[in-house]
Amino acid sequence: MPRSKAETAALMASPDDLEAQFYEAMREGDVERMMALWADDDEVYCVHPGGPRVVGPHAVRATFEAIFANGAVAVHAEQVRRVQVAGAAVHGVVERVEVPGDEGPQVAWVLATNVYVRTAQGWRIVAHHASPGSPRAPLEVAESPSVLH
Numbered sequence: 001m002p003r004s005k006a007e008t009a010a011l012m013a014s015p016d017d018l019e020a021q022f023y024e025a026m027r028e029g030d031v032e033r034m035m036a037l038w039a040d041d042d043e044v045y046c047v048h049p050g051g052p053r054v055v056g057p058h059a060v061r062a063t064f065e066a067i068f069a070n071g072a073v074a075v076h077a078e079q080v081r082r083v084q085v086a087g088a089a090v091h092g093v094v095e096r097v098e099v100p101g102d103e104g105p106q107v108a109w110v111l112a113t114n115v116y117v118r119t120a121q122g123w124r125i126v127a128h129h130a131s132p133g134s135p136r137a138p139l140e141v142a143e144s145p146s147v148l149h
Contacts, residue, residue, distance in 0.1 A: 015089035015116040016041035018123040019077060022114065029072030031064050039117060039124035041148040049110055074098035077109075079140065087118035094138060095130065 018037060025034040038044055038057055043053045046063060054063050067073065075098065081092040095110040115127035 001077050013122075014083070015123055016082065018116055019080070019091060019093075019114060020123065021073070022128075023075055024123060026073045028077050030069040031068050034064050035061050037125050039126050040118055040121075041126065044083065044126050045101065045129075046127070049130045050132045069136075077112075089123075091113070091116070093139045097133060108135060109137050110134075111138055 022034070022037055023042045025031075025037065035057065038060060040057065043057050044057055044060060045053055047053050048058045048063060048067070051063070054060055076096045077091075077093045078096055079094040091114045093112045093114060095112050097108045097110055098105050099108055100106075110130050110133045112126065112128065112130040116123050117126050118124075
């Protein structure tokens with residue numbers, strides 16, 4: 001039986017908890033669980049790799065239903081970069097996606113940005129934006145700190 005949003009909120013004490021639930025729902029192909037993680041706001045949006053920007057909870061749900069109709073997605077979040085202020089958090093994620101291939105499972109790499117807000121119901125997703133996949137792990141360019149302690 002699917003959990004209500006209130007029950008799910010208890011599991012999401014932080015954006016990290018919410019993100020773990022998001023990727024778990026992807027790996028399980030569970031649209032009810034996935035949609036329990038999203039904010040009840042007409043402006044939520046999702047961009048799947050190579051796809052259009054889909055706006056609103058019903059449209060977002062339809063995209064996940066279509067994806068999960070082909071089965072669960074073997075995706076794992078890696079190299080998470082976090083920025084959190086007040087009641088919002090932005091996570092830049094490298095997604096490792098395992099896809100079936102003629103010669104066995106292959107790995108694709110996707111750059112994604114997940115945006116979370118704290119609501120009266122707990123932390124919720126308001127945006128997920130994923131780049132087209134690549135067969136090579138993405139490079140990361142980072143500045144060195146200008147002041148050494």
